[in-house]
Amino acid sequence: MNTGDSDAQCIAFDEQHGITFTTVSGNEGGGTAVCNAYSIGAYPTTVLIAPNHDIVMQDLWPIPNAQTIISALESHGLEQNDCGGATLTADFTADLTDICLNNEVQFTDNSIGDPTTWAWTFEGGDPATSDEQNPVVTYSEAGSYTVTLTVTNDVDPPSEIIQEDYITVNSLAAAFMASTTDLCDQEQVQFTDITNCNATSWEWTFEGGDPATSTDQNPIVTYNTAGVYSVSLTASNDAEENNITEDSYLTVHNCTGLSSYAKLEMSITPNPGNGLFILQFSNQDYYEVTVYDITGHLLNRTTLSNNNNQLNISNLENGIYIIKASNGNTEMTERVVIRK
Numbered sequence: 001m002n003t004g005d006s007d008a009q010c011i012a013f014d015e016q017h018g019i020t021f022t023t024v025s026g027n028e029g030g031g032t033a034v035c036n037a038y039s040i041g042a043y044p045t046t047v048l049i050a051p052n053h054d055i056v057m058q059d060l061w062p063i064p065n066a067q068t069i070i071s072a073l074e075s076h077g078l079e080q081n082d083c084g085g086a087t088l089t090a091d092f093t094a095d096l097t098d099i100c101l102n103n104e105v106q107f108t109d110n111s112i113g114d115p116t117t118w119a120w121t122f123e124g125g126d127p128a129t130s131d132e133q134n135p136v137v138t139y140s141e142a143g144s145y146t147v148t149l150t151v152t153n154d155v156d157p158p159s160e161i162i163q164e165d166y167i168t169v170n171s172l173a174a175a176f177m178a179s180t181t182d183l184c185d186q187e188q189v190q191f192t193d194i195t196n197c198n199a200t201s202w203e204w205t206f207e208g209g210d211p212a213t214s215t216d217q218n219p220i221v222t223y224n225t226a227g228v229y230s231v232s233l234t235a236s237n238d239a240e241e242n243n244i245t246e247d248s249y250l251t252v253h254n255c256t257g258l259s260s261y262a263k264l265e266m267s268i269t270p271n272p273g274n275g276l277f278i279l280q281f282s283n284q285d286y287y288e289v290t291v292y293d294i295t296g297h298l299l300n301r302t303t304l305s306n307n308n309n310q311l312n313i314s315n316l317e318n319g320i321y322i323i324k325a326s327n328g329n330t331e332m333t334e335r336v337v338i339r340k
Contacts, residue, residue: 088113090150094108100196102140119151172240174234176233184254201215229248313338
């Protein structure tokens with residue numbers, strides 16, 4: 001969490017770092033309350049708090065393994081209780097848990113108790129098993145897969161850890177967005193490829209467009225004739241190919257000869273951008289501008305006009321966001337992409 005983070009951003013942080021419990025942001029609209037309470041200046045971090053609520057350690061990060069926390073506790077005079085059980089404890093991490101087809105994953109043994117043998121099982125992986133301490137595994141089929149590690153030594157009973165659905169393997173999914181989908185004849189449209197899994201080639205088809213086809217990743221197309229048109233994209237990489245067709249995606253109006261659009265319009269530039277966007281409106285009204293993530297969570301709210309038209313959402317992560325602007329009578333919606 002970080003000062004100013006919303007609940008949605010904390011949830012996204014959990015997902016990014018594979019946290020399986022809920023991070024608390026403090027008050028909705030910001031993690032400020034929590035950060036101020038514990039004097040957290042940056043994230044990610046771990047605060048060690050004793051049962052009597054005393055802060056044992058203010059800022060502990062990174063934590064590559066369990067021994068890091070054990071050492072931190074011991075440095076403050078805190079010792080582990082001897083519960084009479086086994087000290088050998090299996091544990092591991094992976095450098096990637098959300099991957100594409102044929103990606104390699106580096107697994108790292110973080111077990112404590114000085115293991116001497118390792119028995120891994122990788123559901124859906126190649127190899128499917130390994131006795132190496134830190135194996136590398138390739139996944140060639142989409143799905144969610146379980147990883148199991150059993151460690152042994154000459155003193156303690158074996159210890160096993162099972163991480164269900166630990167690795168998510170994604171298929172290539174062609175996707176795109178356009179600078180506008182409602183435009184005048186003879187107007188240009190900037191198409192932006194947002195395909196996942198590192199696509200390396202693109203084949204576009206633009207019904208009613210000039211050019212009608214393209215192999216550029218992010219082509220610019222002119223529409224000269226009024227109508228409603230479809231757009232198709234086939235994207236591929238070394239492993240697979242995928243197609244998406246958006247029917248009736250663009251509406252082109254007959255505006256030739258008119259001095260202005262016959263409709264209200266909002267333009268956002270640059271798009272994609274680094275989070276600093278300029279909004280231009282077709283009239284001089286004031287607009288309430290709201291920003292949502294693709295799941296519909298409200299992330300930002302402000303008031304803009306043509307004289308005050310800079311939207312700063314550079315604190316957000318790379319991704320697709322929805323921008324809505326309303327003057328009380330009309331609401332306009334556009335998608336933007338943040339790429340830093």
